[in-house]
Amino acid sequence: MATNTVTTVWKENMLFESDNPSGETLSIDAPEEGIENKGLRPKALMLSSLAGCSGLDIVSLLKKMRAEVDDFKMIVHGELTDVHPKYYNKVVVEYHFYGSDLNENKINKAVNLSVETYCGVMEMFRQFADVTTEVYLHEQ
Incomplete structure (x- = not known):
């Protein structure tokens, strides 16, 4: 281990x-x-870790699938509880892909593989938060 x-x-x-x-x-x-x-900030750094983990998976998967994107970014929104100890109870991960010839099927497959199979930080977040994901394709 x-x-x-x-x-x-x-x-x-x-x-x-x-x-x-x-x-x-x-x-x-x-x-x-x-x-x-x-x-x-420590809690915001957790959101960065989530995006970084999933992003690394997706970039690697898209390369293996030979799916080209010109640009890619993730925006992560975390909602903190009101009482101490404050923690994220709701998280939304937005995946934004930019390009002139985006392959929607391959992009969705890469995101789903990261979210459901590969990203350990995503799995950790699921232990304490309701995590949802959204994919946005921006054709240029």
Whole structure:
């Protein structure tokens, strides 16, 4: 079984620095309390992780399917609960594909494979949130 380890170090005030098994680092900061305002917010970072996980799957799958897209972006909306501990109880992942000759069937297949089979972060989110997805094709 694979294990990932990250180390997160308090830098100053509300600023932390966290590493990644790849060797890269990122800064984490608190919303209003963050004096420096130099880092990403922890809960929003979870939404970025969800998009990144699914996006990596989709790009790889589209390449294998030989489905060309000119551009691709994801917009993730997370609704937090009102009481503490606040967590995302509803999440919507929008997949936006841009191109002049988009193959709708292959794009939908790649998204579905990521959402239903490959994206582990998506599965983690399903444990605590109602997750829905939407696919948008933008012909150029």
